[in-house]
Amino acid sequence: MQRPQPSYEHCLITGASSGIGAAFARALAPRAGVLTLVARREERLNSLARLLESKSQVRCEVIALDLVKESGVSDLLVEMQKRSLPSVHLLVNNAGYGRVGRFGDFPFNDYREMFELNMRVAAELLYRLLDDLQEGPGRGVINVASAAGFQPIPYFAPYAATKAFLRSLSAGVAEELRSSGTRSLSFCPGPVETEFAKVASLESGFAKPGARAEEVVQIALGAYEKGRLEVVPGLINRLLAWSTRFAPLSLVLKVSAFVLKREIGGPSGTGPAIH
């Protein structure tokens, strides 16, 4: 079946206040009718919305809330309904974060919130928007997973596990949606220089030099338009992701541990937060 051209009439982007989410907003603004921008930092979202509206015909809706809250997704959908927004054509499931360190270095509540945001919120949004996404031709979801989702990563283990979950969910659902023409792309970047990384003063080499958010977002949108299931920007990242299929797990773990261990500083062995 020939897949219909993607439609961007109403794009909903989570985590749009910085980094990759903001880059999606900038890239989609010239193509979209309405952009709904979601994150906690309202002022950031408002300035982005003002900028985009001044540069293109797009209408931006800012909804500032904490998606991790149990009612976060419901509150978002109710607010969208209150504002009589059109049904969603593209969902960009982007909000997420990780923690570098030994499993156990952080209070469990930190991990719980990460699991909530990276997995439950992404899955719940997709679930609750399934009808919207199948309502018309050319609709779909971009799930922002990570190259970290291709293998278990010591010292980054809970984060890598959340991204493996999202990759798997995205691809499984893609096949279920195929007959309706709805796209589901798992987007798996390696290190990207985001605003958060700068604010968090990540000094060590792991995330630097990272790719630019604009570049990887262009790659994601290109893959989405082609109806691909998954995309890993960058040859090295693709080779690393591919190699984990064939290398013995013990070797994969040793190499990842070697790279990540450098991120763990301080007497407690606790590293910085990293997205």
Ligand SMILES: NC(=O)c1ccc[n+]([C@@H]2O[C@H](COP(=O)([O-])OP(=O)(O)OC[C@H]3O[C@@H](n4cnc5c(N)ncnc54)[C@H](OP(=O)(O)O)[C@@H]3O)[C@@H](O)[C@H]2O)c1
């Ligand atoms: N940067 C990388 O190297 C990299 C690589 C692979 C994958 N990724 C993935 O890319 C996605 C975007 O990350 P990024 O690199 O662009 O980092 P970022 O600049 O820190 O962006 C994270 C976004 O998530 C939002 N967010 C965090 N907690 C939230 C909450 N409780 N409720 C609502 N929004 C929340 C943040 O907004 P507020 O703080 O305003 O709420 C922010 O807009 C994440 O899923 C990350 O795992 C990043």
